[in-house]
Amino acid sequence: MYIRSTVETEAQSRQEFAQFQRLPAAGSTVLDSQCKFCVWPSYADRLSLKCTFRGLETYYLRQRPVTVAPEQLLIVNAGQPYASAIRSEEWVHSFAIYFDPQLVADVAAAHRASDELLLATPWAAATPEVWFFEQLHAAPPALRQRLRGLQQALAQRPFTALELEEQLHAVLSAVLGLHQRHLARSAERLAAVKRSTRLEICRRLYVAKEFIDEAPAEVLTLEDIARAGMLSKNHLLRHFRQLFGLSPHEYATGLRLARARTLLTESALPVQVISAQVGFASPSAFGRLFKAALQLTPQQYRQQHAA
DSSP states (O other): OEEEEEEOSHHHHHHHHHHHHTSOSSSOEEEEEEEEEEEEEEEOOSOEEEEEEESOEEEEETTEEEEEOTTEEEEEOTTOOEEEEEEEEEEEEEEEEEOOHHHHHHHHHHHHSOHHHHHHOTTOOOOOOOOOOOSEEEOOHHHHHHHHHHHHHHHHSOOOHHHHHHHHHHHHHHHHHHHHHHHHHHHTTSOOSSHHHHHHHHHHHHHHHHHHHHOTTSOOOHHHHHHHTTOOHHHHHHHHHHHHSSOHHHHHHHHHHHHHHHHHHHOOOOHHHHHHHTTOSOHHHHHHHHHHHHSSOHHHHHHHHOO
16 A cells, blocks of 8 residues: 655644554555654554654654664564654654565565575465664665665555565565574674674673663663573673673663763753653762763753753
């Protein structure tokens, strides 16, 4: 299904979200929007690809803002709650594809299986799970061109179901290839001997990182994080810094400080309240870490950066 919309006001934004929520969960949906103001509350849906051809759109995953600009892609996993927002003086051209779960399973199975196996079992049910790193990716020129060509073609004429499925199959296959290359590059940073071992450790480390992303303000322990990633604490400590450049504690602290910066500039909450909301043990500990990281006290940062 292809949906083209123009959204400029809060009322139009609410109406578009309500209409989107009424769509069937099965099948693929392509949403092609021109927006100045469009704010969608948190919801979960199918595996989806987000990009813009003009302007910026911000998504909120696990309380973490991720702003998508032209030449970038964001992949959101199926079932992952998130919100989105566009607030702009100029028109933003947003483009999103929500992939049919069966198409996702088919493409993933084809990537994992050999030609011999595909020949031997052409009608086997494809049910593999697919998991992507939910972070910004630079869009390769070929994929960017394919997405732009798809948008322009859909805007000009209706597609048959077969034609749209073929196009989305090619897009998803390219995205899956991009993900696999990123995973392989990430795994090369690890010191494990076998390549297959590096890939599996890398996958589990990203799961551990996502566990931290989901609850940056909570009291986390190494045991909690390691269990989430199905790693020993030794494995977690040994490889987390190799992959992400920070220890788990340093990474969690960075998330808390980032959330604090947002609250300082976008809310009028007292510093003490912000300190508690983002998970610091005390306002004094928050102030020390904030100043060490940014060379400004929280109040000074608010004065310099508040809108």
